[in-house]
Amino acid sequence: MIKELYTAALGMIPQQMKLEITANNLSNANTIGFKKERLFEREIIEAKLNLLNNSGRAEPTDIPTQTYTDFSFGSFEKTNNPLDLAIENQNAFFEVEDDQGNRFLTRAGNFTLNRDGSISAKDGKFLVADTGRLNILREFTVDTSSIENTIASNIKVSERGEVYLNKALIGRIQLVHVENPESLEKVSGVYFKPTENTQQRYLGTEETVIRQGWIENSNVNPIEEMVSLIELQRLFDIGAKIIQTQDQTLDQSIRIGRFV
Known part of the structure; x- marks a missing residue:
């Protein structure tokens, strides 16, 4: 019994x-x-x-x-927001960084432009590019009081991840490809971090496929x-x-x- x-x-x-x-x-x-x-x-x-x-x-x-x-992929939705990005590559992720320098992987591409020129996720984690934290104002001196309204619309992200402001190349978003995504540790919500068993690499320019003005919804x-x-x-x-x-x-x- x-x-x-x-x-x-x-x-x-x-x-x-x-x-x-x-x-x-x-x-x-x-x-x-x-x-x-x-x-x-x-x-x-x-x-x-x-x-x-x-x-x-x-x-x-x-x-x-x-x-x-x-x-598995979530559905793709067109938003026409220049800071909404969707990854077409299977098992590829954006790399973001918090204030302490810790890096995480995510498929959530709904980014926002901050007054200091940095581009971040909704919770403040910074989008990482080949030059480090992506900042569109690093090479420019502008009035930051109206960045959100005037500059965001001038940001162009190519299919290969190259980020332009008024045709000037700012940097390239490097997607992280994970060979064995099952090895990733889910930190919280939409964020993951590699473990000692994770096999990862940065995708090359010709391998990267990013859609600007689109988001990947939940699966x-x-x-x-x-x-x-x-x-x-x-x-x-x-x-x-x-x-x-x-x-x-x-x-x-x-x-x-x-x-x-």
């Missing part, structure tokens, strides 16, 4: 994890560049087999905890995730009822045993 409780509990653990993952995917369905997460089904199956073959004691290793990121399908969420909640409720029934049966057995 204890094993039945363990089995039911083990079945609920991945369901709970799936619920959390699915809910997070849904909440990011409209997040530009977001990549949905999944739980390894094989891990779940192996965990159940381990439990059924042991002597009745659940081990920490029996609980599946491994997730993975689905790096989350809201309808699929909602259907999955409803089904997972149903299965979770069933598991909870099984545990409750087993617990009541065990409690009754203990009470009867006291009087034998």
